[in-house]
Amino acid sequence: MSTPEGVTISRTGEAGAFGGELLTVNFGPHHPSTHGVLRLIVDLDGEQVRSVKPVIGYLHTGIEKQMEALRWQQGVVVTDRHDYLSPPINNLAYALAVEKLLGVDVPPRANALRVIMSELTRLSSHLVWMGTSGLELGAMSMLMYCFRERDTILDMNEEISGFRMHTSYIRPGGVMADATPRFLEMLEAFIRAMPGHVDEYEELLTMNPIWRSRTIGIGRLSAEDAKVLGATGPMLRGSGVAWDLRRAIPYSGYEDYDFEVATSDLCDCYGRYLVRIKEMRESVKILRQALDRLPDGPVNVDDRKILPPPREELETSMEAVIHHFKLFTEGYSVPPGDVYVAVESGRGENGCYVVSDGTHKPRRVKFRSASFVNLQALERMALNHMIADMIAIIGTADAVLGDVDR
Amino acid sequence: MISENLILDRGVSAGDAWMTVDPADIRQALSTLKDGGYRLLVFLTCVDHLVDASRSFPARYELVYELRDMDKPEHLRVRAFVDGDPPRIDSVHDLFPPANWEERETYDMFGVVFNDHPDLTRILMPDDWVGHPLRRDYPVGGEVVEFSEEHEIWQTAPDKA
Numbered sequence: 001m002s003t004p005e006g007v008t009i010s011r012t013g014e015a016g017a018f019g020g021e022l023l024t025v026n027f028g029p030h031h032p033s034t035h036g037v038l039r040l041i042v043d044l045d046g047e048q049v050r051s052v053k054p055v056i057g058y059l060h061t062g063i064e065k066q067m068e069a070l071r072w073q074q075g076v077v078v079t080d081r082h083d084y085l086s087p088p089i090n091n092l093a094y095a096l097a098v099e100k101l102l103g104v105d106v107p108p109r110a111n112a113l114r115v116i117m118s119e120l121t122r123l124s125s126h127l128v129w130m131g132t133s134g135l136e137l138g139a140m141s142m143l144m145y146c147f148r149e150r151d152t153i154l155d156m157n158e159e160i161s162g163f164r165m166h167t168s169y170i171r172p173g174g175v176m177a178d179a180t181p182r183f184l185e186m187l188e189a190f191i192r193a194m195p196g197h198v199d200e201y202e203e204l205l206t207m208n209p210i211w212r213s214r215t216i217g218i219g220r221l222s223a224e225d226a227k228v229l230g231a232t233g234p235m236l237r238g239s240g241v242a243w244d245l246r247r248a249i250p251y252s253g254y255e256d257y258d259f260e261v262a263t264s265d266l267c268d269c270y271g272r273y274l275v276r277i278k279e280m281r282e283s284v285k286i287l288r289q290a291l292d293r294l295p296d297g298p299v300n301v302d303d304r305k306i307l308p309p310p311r312e313e314l315e316t317s318m319e320a321v322i323h324h325f326k327l328f329t330e331g332y333s334v335p336p337g338d339v340y341v342a343v344e345s346g347r348g349e350n351g352c353y354v355v356s357d358g359t360h361k362p363r364r365v366k367f368r369s370a371s372f373v374n375l376q377a378l379e380r381m382a383l384n385h386m387i388a389d390m391i392a393i394i395g396t397a398d399a400v401l402g403d404v405d406r
Numbered sequence: 407m408i409s410e411n412l413i414l415d416r417g418v419s420a421g422d423a424w425m426t427v428d429p430a431d432i433r434q435a436l437s438t439l440k441d442g443g444y445r446l447l448v449f450l451t452c453v454d455h456l457v458d459a460s461r462s463f464p465a466r467y468e469l470v471y472e473l474r475d476m477d478k479p480e481h482l483r484v485r486a487f488v489d490g491d492p493p494r495i496d497s498v499h500d501l502f503p504p505a506n507w508e509e510r511e512t513y514d515m516f517g518v519v520f521n522d523h524p525d526l527t528r529i530l531m532p533d534d535w536v537g538h539p540l541r542r543d544y545p546v547g548g549e550v551v552e553f554s555e556e557h558e559i560w561q562t563a564p565d566k567a
Binding site: 056057060062064065066068069100101103227228229230243248249336337338339340342349351353355357358359363364366368372373376405406 | 461
């Protein structure tokens with residue numbers, strides 16, 4: 001990309017529409033509102049945006065390369081870290097892909113726990129989005145309110161998996177451990193309290209004149225543009241397209257839950273905000289159903305070739321010792337082939353394309369990240385808006401830069 | 407729909423339908439599929455099949471185009487095998503706008519050159535990076551630690567970067 005070398009402002013010499021000339025301005029990479037390190041090279045005519053060129057790669061960590069060097073079960077830990085605001089959903093995409101290649105189905109209780117963790121993650125991801133976007137657009141208290149509930153979710157993560165953020169909870173073959181009684185109590189209390197909290201956020205923002213004037217009519221993306229640019233998630237639903245992978249291509253038993261796909265026809269930043277608020281309410285609805293109907297039974301497939309035997313079997317069974325030894329030295333092998341599985345994360349389609357060459361390590365793992373594709377729509381949304389509106393537009397695109405750069 | 411003589415091979419892998427086309431026909435194949443309803447390019451990537459003994463492949467690099475018909479909904483994976491140094495294939499950025507960055511990423515990581523791409527530069531790695539990290543013969547841990555003695559030697563990029 002032709003970038004002005006080390007220069008933050010340069011004059012192109014081109015005449016603008018208001019009698020001045022165009023300026024090329026470097027926006028980021030350390031601007032606080034870029035949610036990570038996103039650099040935008042913006043051509044400005046006065047205060048109006050004439051072109052936007054995102055420059056990415058500052059958070060590239062080589063996750064896809066690392067996956068090739070790790071055994072199948074070790075890769076789960078790495079998947080946590082690309083979209084660092086929704087680790088269990090990343091785990092889920094990878095686990096489903098590996099399971100599809102192996103041809104195993106997880107027990108119903110594992111599916112229900114996966115749904116519970118996915119929805120909690122969606123909530124916490126939307127809470128981070130709303131807190132930081134509120135902060136950027138002048139609603140300072142949003143951050144306090146949203147992080148209060150997010151902390152409850154992190155407490156639940158800790159209770160069920162031992163980790164607050166990078167849980168590695170969902171693994172090929174099932175989940176890490178069964179839910180504890182205390183987790184179920186915390187979840188029950190959370191489900192009761194959360195609708196009231198969402199009402200609080202709405203009281204703070206939905207009719208807030210500053211919030212409305214900064215988001216309504218800003219960053220328009222028509223339904224046709226959103227589809228052509230490949231946008232997914234709240235970006236697409238905020239443009240009025242009712243496309244949700246949980247409904248369109250159900251996985252993990254989502255077809256059994258009763259929920260609405262949130263959409264908004266406003267096609268602007270405010271519409272995307274309304275979609276996320278609605279999604280939070282729907283997530284709570286799904287959590288309620290999942291908790292009420294949580295089936296009993298095992299949480300892992302009963303297959304010693306994929307998952308280690310229980311600790312007590314090791315003392316009595318030679319077979320169990322052999323399986324245990326094989327799994328922790330070599331790992332398991334996955335039949336040759338390739339598979340793509342997509343799940344709906346808070347940001348859109350979070351997919352995992354896995355190629356196996358029949359060995360105990362993947363040949364190739366590609367993460368299809370929603371943020372990477374959604375970010376390409378930035379220029380379409382920002383064109384001819386004021387530079388200050390870029391903050392709202394980047395905010396509601398909700399790109400996680402770890403997910404963009406992987 | 408797509409004419410049969412474009413398809414070299416087809417099958418189902420773990421429940422996903424796929425077809426292989428000649429890399430020279432990739433634009434024609436993808437545009438007929440797009441007219442047939444597969445309007446979304448979910449992702450585009452490359453797989454390096456260097457010394458993969460599990461199956462036989464016509465060439466080292468496999469370009470993978472995952473298409474989706476959002477109305478049905480249905481998936482289709484289109485493969486094209488390319489070889490050469492650098493491997494080359496036609497760009498599809500004008501058929502599917504999301505392919506623009508995906509092709510840049512594939513160029514960055516595998517060194518696959520997309521003909522007629524408007525801005526085929528590195529996207530994730532630094533502009534002066536040497537090599538294509540996701541190729542199978544690119545070692546893990548091959549990069550140099552900055553500000554070490556080793557770094558002094560490596561800072562000067564080889565002539566044939």
